[in-house]
Amino acid sequence: MWDNWEILQPKKLSANLDIYIGCMTGTSADNTADFTAATFDTEGMPICFKNFPITIPEQLNLHLLTLSKANRTEILRTEANRLETQLTNFFVDAFLIVIKKLNLLHYPKTKIILSPHGQTLEHNPLDKNYYTDIIVNGPMLAQKTGYKVVTQHRQAPLVVSMAAPLAPVLIKKLFFDPQKNVVLINGGGIANITILNKNDPTKIIGYDTGPANAPIDSLIHYLLDQNLINVIPELLRKPISEHRFDVDGKLAESGAIIPKLYKALRAHEYFSRKVKAKSADRADFDIYTWILPQLKLLSLAHLSWIDIITTISAIVADSIADAINNSLTAITDNDSTTKVIFYGGMSHNQYIIHRIQTQLLEQAKFEFIDMRKLNYIADYFEALLMAYLGFCAHHKIAIDLNYCAREDVTHPFAIPGVVAFPAT
Known part of the structure; x- marks a missing residue:
């Protein structure tokens, strides 16, 4: 099943590894979503990975660009919510395409975890009431695909740090x-x-x-x-x-x-x-x-x-x-x-x-x-990062954010994500 994967630790390959599929659309809002499926050992080191690009539909991409502009405060929240649903539906189709290409349709669903970053509309860690506005509906994605989903990678880190960069x-x-x-x-x-x-x-x-x-x-x-x-x-x-x-x-x-x-x-x-x-x-x-x-x-x-x-x-x-x-x-x-x-x-x-x-x-x-x-691919490294953050959140592993910690925080560690489960 690992044909055409990039194998980094061949001795650790097995047929029952958890597979984390990360996705990054990023702040450039280009027309491609990068997907990386990866497995990790107990220390969080990649065992193997495989990359896929999926084109974002033109109309959806234009909407994302519009909401990413500086005048986005003029846009109704309902419009952002509508776009979140549209983007999440794209993720539903895209993740299922990736899973099919990986020949994982018969792999146990409990062993596959989806980890999309979502699209950043605004990130403001310096405001007194700091916030990050990233659109993707994790529970909806989990319910529609039948897989566990990790989202909200920056929300807990934002409490103790700038929450960016996470790489x-x-x-x-x-x-x-x-x-x-x-x-x-x-x-x-x-x-x-x-x-x-x-x-x-x-x-x-x-x-x-x-x-x-x-x-x-x-x-x-x-x-x-x-x-x-x-x-x-x-x-x-x-x-x-x-x-x-x-x-x-x-x-x-x-x-x-x-x-x-x-x-x-x-x-x-x-x-x-x-x-x-x-x-x-x-x-x-x-x-x-x-x-x-x-x-x-x-x-x-x-x-x-x-x-x-x-x-x-x-x-x-x-x-x-x-x-x-x-x-x-x-x-x-x-x-x-x-x-x-x-x-x-x-x-x-x-x-x-x-x-x-x-x-x-x-x-x-x-x-x-x-x-x-x-042994890594420059265009997909952030998608691999999303897979890794999914691994950390799934196993409740806190990440060390000392490098971008808030000045008043003495223990800048946080679990990078929240897991949404499909109905069983």
Whole structure:
């Protein structure tokens, strides 16, 4: 039954393992939901896994993007509830497709646990009445599929921490190296980094550095919606129209940075926050509140849209590189080499990746490693994370959130999810 799975621990394979199927749709709100089915040993180390992409229906994806915009407070809660039902019905169909593709229709239903993240509409851990608004209906998904479902991965962590990013809890298990410091860079809608200290596996640095794909994707959607496709170079129009994002960063590569706009946008207060308060929301870098007003204020509306996209892409890269250099200062000696691993959708944007690499190499010694060489898949790592959080919640294992803990919390541990059961 494990044909074509990625096998990491062959001696631990058996025919009665619990199988956790994670799903990540993320903050970039692209048109793909990433699914990873995985099994874990008693220590939470992956035994094997298999990945699947499922396309989100176009109309549903457009609704998700609409509710993810900064003006979403104007939208009735009933509309969000309706969208949650629509998204959950998509998950019902998608999970059943994945289960069928895995040839698990006859596998005991009690041994399969579904663990979707859901779609983040808003995440605000710094508000006095902190909250996270993620839509997916766990009980409905459990009832309609007949499988146990883990959702609400961030609600309990939010009580003791920023609850984002959550990736460091798995990264420290898989990538710690006692010989070298390790940096993992993730770019979905929002970018985050995890830094593992070679001298102490408990001293983890992990936080959101700022924007990643979200504002770039939104600008491209804006151009397409405003029928401004002709501003895009002819050779790039077809792939950008089809995918609705800057494929491989080719658009950014074709433009130039606008210094005045770069300086104004880099003045965003988020970039100067304390590290433990750095948990970003897509709306923090929404084009309608961050970019377009600056174009008007600086009288830059006449400038090339391509140059604007290049400028935003440069800010994404520079904010990540600056965060890494600043965070490594206290733990890196001059002679040591730091390993860097990229994952997430941004890892395909060659303009951003090359700019990050160039800036890092100007400051210290870095070794850039393809996640695939470490037996994991960059595009699906967050889906694997969701499977792992499902494993933790199912077994009532609390995760350590010291790296993003609230200042007044002395024991920042929480169980990352709530289990919903189908009727028996």
